Amino acid sequence: MSLTYNENDKELIVFCDNCYRNIISTVRIRCGCTLDLCILCFISADEHTLHEYHVIDFCGMKIDGWCCVENFLFYEGLVLNGIGNWEDISYYLKTKDLLDVERYFLELFNIRKNNKYESDNLPTISDPEGYNTVFSIKRKDFEYEDIMGLEDELKDMGMGDDNNIYEEDGSKMNNHDLIQKINIGLLNGYIDCLNFRDIKNYLIIERELYDVKKLKKIENKLEDWEMEILNKMKPLIYYLNKKDFDIFYGGLCIEEYLIRRLHSFTENKKEMGVFAKERLYMGILDEEEKKLCKQLNISYGNYMKIKKYFILHKIGRKRVRYMVKGKDERIYVLYNFFKKNKWL
Numbered sequence: 001m002s003l004t005y006n007e008n009d010k011e012l013i014v015f016c017d018n019c020y021r022n023i024i025s026t027v028r029i030r031c032g033c034t035l036d037l038c039i040l041c042f043i044s045a046d047e048h049t050l051h052e053y054h055v056i057d058f059c060g061m062k063i064d065g066w067c068c069v070e071n072f073l074f075y076e077g078l079v080l081n082g083i084g085n086w087e088d089i090s091y092y093l094k095t096k097d098l099l100d101v102e103r104y105f106l107e108l109f110n111i112r113k114n115n116k117y118e119s120d121n122l123p124t125i126s127d128p129e130g131y132n133t134v135f136s137i138k139r140k141d142f143e144y145e146d147i148m149g150l151e152d153e154l155k156d157m158g159m160g161d162d163n164n165i166y167e168e169d170g171s172k173m174n175n176h177d178l179i180q181k182i183n184i185g186l187l188n189g190y191i192d193c194l195n196f197r198d199i200k201n202y203l204i205i206e207r208e209l210y211d212v213k214k215l216k217k218i219e220n221k222l223e224d225w226e227m228e229i230l231n232k233m234k235p236l237i238y239y240l241n242k243k244d245f246d247i248f249y250g251g252l253c254i255e256e257y258l259i260r261r262l263h264s265f266t267e268n269k270k271e272m273g274v275f276a277k278e279r280l281y282m283g284i285l286d287e288e289e290k291k292l293c294k295q296l297n298i299s300y301g302n303y304m305k306i307k308k309y310f311i312l313h314k315i316g317r318k319r320v321r322y323m324v325k326g327k328d329e330r331i332y333v334l335y336n337f338f339k340k341n342k343w344l
Contacts, residue, residue: 002036003069005094012069016041024069028056063321066104070095074104154186191214207242210254226253277301292337296330303334310338 003017016026016245018041029042032052042053059068066074070093077089086102093101106113204210214215219227229252237245281300282290309315 010095012067012073023066024059027058029053032272064104065100066096074101075100078105104135112313150334154190203238207237207245207246207274209237225256229253229256292333296333306331306334309344310335 002017002020004013004015005011005015012024013022014028014036016028016038017035018037021038023036023038027039029037030053031037036056044132058153061067073093077092081088081092083105086098086105090096090098090101096104105111174285191282210213211323219230222230230249233245233249233252240248278300283303285293285300285303289303290300293300298306
């Protein structure tokens with residue numbers, strides 16, 4: 001049986017395996033070789049005289065919103081995904097959502113859902129993780145964090161066996177040289193490790209990263225887009241000092257804020273009428289520009305378009321006369337005004 005789901009009409013479709021017509025709402029013939037045929041294909045075919053077959057009645061009629069095919073898929077989904085896995089069953093069924101599948105199961109088996117005892121989790125009496133995280137020098141927090149590292153390697157370092165140990169040139173290495181080289185290598189690595197620990201501890205203290213409660217309080221006040229920028233910048237904490245990090249982060253936030261304002265302004269301007277746009281431009285222009293628009297009898301919107309064109313294309317005096325048809329002296333007045341304010 002060829003079965004599919006039509007997303008446009010939100011219904012199941014059963015195809016005839018010969019002519020591929022939708023036969024879910026008609027009587028169909030199921031051949032012994034598991035082929036589904038419509039009546040016309042069954043009559044015109046020759047193989048029905050050799051195979052057993054049976055007639056399947058109309059399966060598209062719905063009872064309580066569920067047709068016969070949907071019931072078959074519902075039981076298959078229960079077997080494949082398990083009882084209670086309503087999300088996967090609804091995905092397998094396609095035509096019903098999660099709540100419809102759960103409700104149909106409860107009604108079908110006459111099960112009453114008790115929401116009062118939905119969760120068996122007992123309330124926590126104490127809050128073992130609700131402590132304040134601070135830096136205490138005498139507790140040696142930083143030392144305890146790394147005390148089980150290279151220190152154990154130095155403490156438990158063995159003497160080794162030199163029977164089958166050779167230099168790169170093939171000469172045999174004696175026990176004394178081997179131990180000396182191992183000790184020097186481990187000590188050099190341990191010194192580097194101590195230097196890295198000092199740098200890490202300095203960065204934690206210098207950037208005040210030890211006060212977790214304070215940092216969480218600051219992060220909770222941030223907007224979602226500010227928190228997204230901060231998460232992207234956190235790897236730079238180890239490379240920038242606190243002042244440079246704050247300046248860089250503040251600059252990125254200002255840039256993102258202006259981009260959002262510009263996008264919001266553009267979207268709102270599309271929905272505005274002529275008078276609403278004029279009121280908006282009135283709040284953007286300064287008093288000198290408003291006065292000039294009144295003198296030249298130019299709307300604020302047209303003035304903004306001319307100003308944008310002049311500045312973006314760096315219009316010179318020779319090109320001004322080609323800006324408008326005929327002789328309109330107002331364009332020269334605007335050019336001199338832009339030149340006076342050093343916008344060109």
